[in-house]
Amino acid sequence: MAEATPHRCRTILIVEDDAAIRTALQLALEMEGYAVKIASNGKEALEMLPRIDTPCLILLDLMMPIMNGWEFAKALRQDMVLAPIPVAIVTAFSEEAADFEGAQALIKKPVDLELLYQVVRKFCG
Amino acid sequence: MDEPSLILSGVALGVLLAKGWRIGLPVAAAFSLIDYLVSQSLVGVLHILLSSIVGWIPFARDREKREFFCRQKPTFDLLFFSLLLVPILVVIMTQRNTSFDLWFIRSIRAALALVVITPLTYLLIQRPAAAQHRLETGQKILRTGLWIGISTMILLAAFGPLLPSEYRSTRLAFTLFPILISSAMLFGPFQHSINLIAISILTFAGSRMGYGPFLGETPEARRLLIELLALTLGWTTWIINAQNQEALAVEEELEKQVGERTEALRNSETFLNAVVENIPDMIFVKDARNLRFVRLNRAGEELIGRARSEMIGKNDYDFFPREQADHFTAYDRSVLSSGGTQEIEERISTQKHGERWLRTKKMPIVDSEGDAQFIVGISEDITIKREAEHHRFRLIEEEAARREAEKNLALRNEFLAVAAHELRTPVSALKLSTELGLKLLDHPEPEHRAQLEELLRMARQESFQLQRLSESLVDVSRIHEGRFHVSLEKNTDLTALIEKELQLMRPVLDEARCPLNLQIQSGVRATVDPERIRQLFENLVQNASKFGQGTPIEILLHADSSRWTLEVADQGIGMDTDTLSRLFHPFERATSYRNFPGLGLGLFISREIITAHHGSTRVEGEAGRGARFIFTAPLDALPLQKSA
Numbered sequence: 175m176a177e178a179t180p181h182r183c184r185t186i187l188i189v190e191d192d193a194a195i196r197t198a199l200q201l202a203l204e205m206e207g208y209a210v211k212i213a214s215n216g217k218e219a220l221e222m223l224p225r226i227d228t229p230c231l232i233l234l235d236l237m238m239p240i241m242n243g244w245e246f247a248k249a250l251r252q253d254m255v256l257a258p259i260p261v262a263i264v265t266a267f268s269e270e271a272a273d274f275e276g277a278q279a280l281i282k283k284p285v286d287l288e289l290l291y292q293v294v295r296k297f298c299g
Numbered sequence: 300m301d302e303p304s305l306i307l308s309g310v311a312l313g314v315l316l317a318k319g320w321r322i323g324l325p326v327a328a329a330f331s332l333i334d335y336l337v338s339q340s341l342v343g344v345l346h347i348l349l350s351s352i353v354g355w356i357p358f359a360r361d362r363e364k365r366e367f368f369c370r371q372k373p374t375f376d377l378l379f380f381s382l383l384l385v386p387i388l389v390v391i392m393t394q395r396n397t398s399f400d401l402w403f404i405r406s407i408r409a410a411l412a413l414v415v416i417t418p419l420t421y422l423l424i425q426r427p428a429a430a431q432h433r434l435e436t437g438q439k440i441l442r443t444g445l446w447i448g449i450s451t452m453i454l455l456a457a458f459g460p461l462l463p464s465e466y467r468s469t470r471l472a473f474t475l476f477p478i479l480i481s482s483a484m485l486f487g488p489f490q491h492s493i494n495l496i497a498i499s500i501l502t503f504a505g506s507r508m509g510y511g512p513f514l515g516e517t518p519e520a521r522r523l524l525i526e527l528l529a530l531t532l533g534w535t536t537w538i539i540n541a542q543n544q545e546a547l548a549v550e551e552e553l554e555k556q557v558g559e560r561t562e563a564l565r566n567s568e569t570f571l572n573a574v575v576e577n578i579p580d581m582i583f584v585k586d587a588r589n590l591r592f593v594r595l596n597r598a599g600e601e602l603i604g605r606a607r608s609e610m611i612g613k614n615d616y617d618f619f620p621r622e623q624a625d626h627f628t629a630y631d632r633s634v635l636s637s638g639g640t641q642e643i644e645e646r647i648s649t650q651k652h653g654e655r656w657l658r659t660k661k662m663p664i665v666d667s668e669g670d671a672q673f674i675v676g677i678s679e680d681i682t683i684k685r686e687a688e689h690h691r692f693r694l695i696e697e698e699a700a701r702r703e704a705e706k707n708l709a710l711r712n713e714f715l716a717v718a719a720h721e722l723r724t725p726v727s728a729l730k731l732s733t734e735l736g737l738k739l740l741d742h743p744e745p746e747h748r749a750q751l752e753e754l755l756r757m758a759r760q761e762s763f764q765l766q767r768l769s770e771s772l773v774d775v776s777r778i779h780e781g782r783f784h785v786s787l788e789k790n791t792d793l794t795a796l797i798e799k800e801l802q803l804m805r806p807v808l809d810e811a812r813c814p815l816n817l818q819i820q821s822g823v824r825a826t827v828d829p830e831r832i833r834q835l836f837e838n839l840v841q842n843a844s845k846f847g848q849g850t851p852i853e854i855l856l857h858a859d860s861s862r863w864t865l866e867v868a869d870q871g872i873g874m875d876t877d878t879l880s881r882l883f884h885p886f887e888r889a890t891s892y893r894n895f896p897g898l899g900l901g902l903f904i905s906r907e908i909i910t911a912h913h914g915s916t917r918v919e920g921e922a923g924r925g926a927r928f929i930f931t932a933p934l935d936a937l938p939l940q941k942s943a
Contacts, residue, residue, distance in 0.1 A: 193810065194728035194757050201750060202735050240848060266723035283727035287734045
């Protein structure tokens with residue numbers, strides 16, 4: 175079903191260890207009518223992905239316990255099915271993002287709400 | 300019977316003794332033949348053959364005995380003399396018609412001829428090489444001759460009483476002379492010669508004064524005396540000459556040896572001097588009594604800046620400041636009394652080179668009785684080496700300090716980056732929630748009110764978080780400036796404090812999904828700063844949930860009569876020993892920031908808190924097997940006394 179509507183998917187996955195940011199992001203996106211799934215680290219997200227609708231975008235924090243953003247992205251790229259999902263990095267450290275390859279977007283913390291909506295609209299319509 | 304046949308028989312016996320019968324017997328036979336041809340009488344033939352063969356028989360089989368012939372041995376000499384008597388008796392018997400005087404004199408001459416000529420011949424044929432040997436042999440011959448002469452006289456003295464009365468003086472002489480000569484025999488060969496001369500002179504004088512007709516005017520008697528005198532003088536000269544030669548040879552030998560030794564000594568001294576002079580270290584020798592210089596090499600002259608002629612015979616006080624000289628002297632004495640080698644580094648003031656540092660080895664030189672005669676010192680100038688070493692040490696220290704500073708700077712920079720990140724996270728959350736809140740205000744629908752409330756609660760939470768972070772930073776700066784204090788409150792209910800804090804931390808623990816294993820002793824009361832203990836507990840629990848990664852967390856609070864103890868343990872990633880040692884340093888983190896974000900100040904501040912409570916901190920753990928943090932402090936912590 176992911177192949178059926180690749181560009182009109184309304185599900186967005188947030189991978190973020192900070193509960194406050196996670197909740198705020200979730201609220202912001204839900205207010206725009208997206209379905210939001212949340213995971214508090216990379217491992218949780220990987221476990222969750224096969225069980226949910228293929229998201230149109232993954233908002234990914236980089237520094238997280240258990241499995242960080244780099245490790246998660248690496249695992250994601252190795253999965254034939256999941257590899258095409260666009261990833262937007264949400265990080266406080268733009269320098270840290272420099273060595274992250276294959277991100278479709280970069281959203282710096284503190285998050286600018288308008289920028290967030292622009293990025294989301296670009297990938298999820 | 301006359302002198303030629305006597306001489307021939309003596310020579311024949313000598314040859315026999317020296318060369319054996321193969322040569323000796325033909326010689327004796329030839330001599331007999333010559334004697335017979337000359338005198339046309341068998342008396343000489345008989346004499347030569349008989350005396351040669353009879354004299355040779357005792358030695359025929361033994362070379363040792365022949366050698367013995369020339370040794371002084373009175374008993375043997377008497378035996379030999381008795382053998383000689385045979386030819387003498389032959390002479391006497393064949394010349395009956397002669398007067399008593401004449402046969403007496405002839406018999407003495409025959410005996411003398413034999414005892415002198417025979418060994419002389421032997422000696423000449425054997426050709427002794429060394430002067431020493433000649434001397435010894437000469438002495439032996441003389442002694443032998445003397446013994447024979449004396450023995451002859453004793454024998455004749457025995458016949459003395461039988462002599463007619465007109466020979467009384469002769470009798471007296473015969474009786475006295477042997478006694479005189481025997482006593483002279485006690486002394487050396489030179490003494491014998493003197494005695495012989497004395498006897499000859501006495502006899503001659505006696506005869507001149509009219510004692511006895513037979514030694515008086517007869518030509519035979521005069522001849523005998525002159526022969527005796529000549530013989531004695533000859534022997535004396537010969538012996539003295541031999542002695543002189545011997546002495547000369549010994550002297551020459553000695554001189555040669557002394558010369559050789561002197562040369563060898565000079566060579567070895569030259570060699571040693573060259574070695575000592577060319578050693579680049581200072582070498583000096585002082586006498587043990589007065590510690591005056593007796594020797595100084597070139598390197599020493601150069602170092603001290605004085606010529607050795609200036610130094611020799613003087614002591615340290617003549618060259619060095621009193622304080623230094625006192626030190627040197629005391630050290631020298633200690634080396635001398637200890638008897639062993641000692642080494643020190645010392646400073647000396649020199650004329651040309653200023654202050655120099657020396658590494659000096661000193662040792663005593665002892666004589667054969669073990670008493671120290673000298674003290675020798677070897678000094679290496681280590682001034683440059685020392686300076687280089689100091690310089691090197693300074694460089695190393697500076698380098699270490701620079702590295703430390705660089706490391707601290709790097710740590711601080713990293714910390715600043717981390718702190719910025721840590722601060723940005725709540726700021727980000729705050730910003731998001733406030734922006735969202737404002738956006739919600741545009742939609743005053745009732746269902747959005749609940750969302751607005753949640754956003755505000757979140758904003759408050761994040762501002763608390765920001766406050767905590769800034770408090771931590773302030774704490775660190777206080778600790779570094781020594782201004783970190785606690786406000787102790789007596790009788791604080793620790794149990795209640797921990798339980799309340801646990802309730803507040805539930806969300807964090809739930810988030811981490813770590814099961815709790817609580818063992819909280821009830822009613823633990825202690826003198827603590829409740830705010831700081833809360834901070835400490837929060838740090839520990841946050842760490843445990845961060846690093847425990849879902850494993851059970853154990854929290855223990857207990858107290859005995861004097862101390863309370865708080866333990867928090869997880870079963871997470873743990874740490875190795877290297878990490879353990881860095882755990883409580885500020886800005887240092889045990890793990891990668893990418894996986895375990897955080898300021899990395901929690902444990903540092905926690906330890907300061909427990910230290911301010913006079914308590915102590917302990918960590919147990921190993922890689923992969925979790926960690927246990929144990930904080931313990933006295934129940935009645937007194938306010939920290941600030942020492943001046």
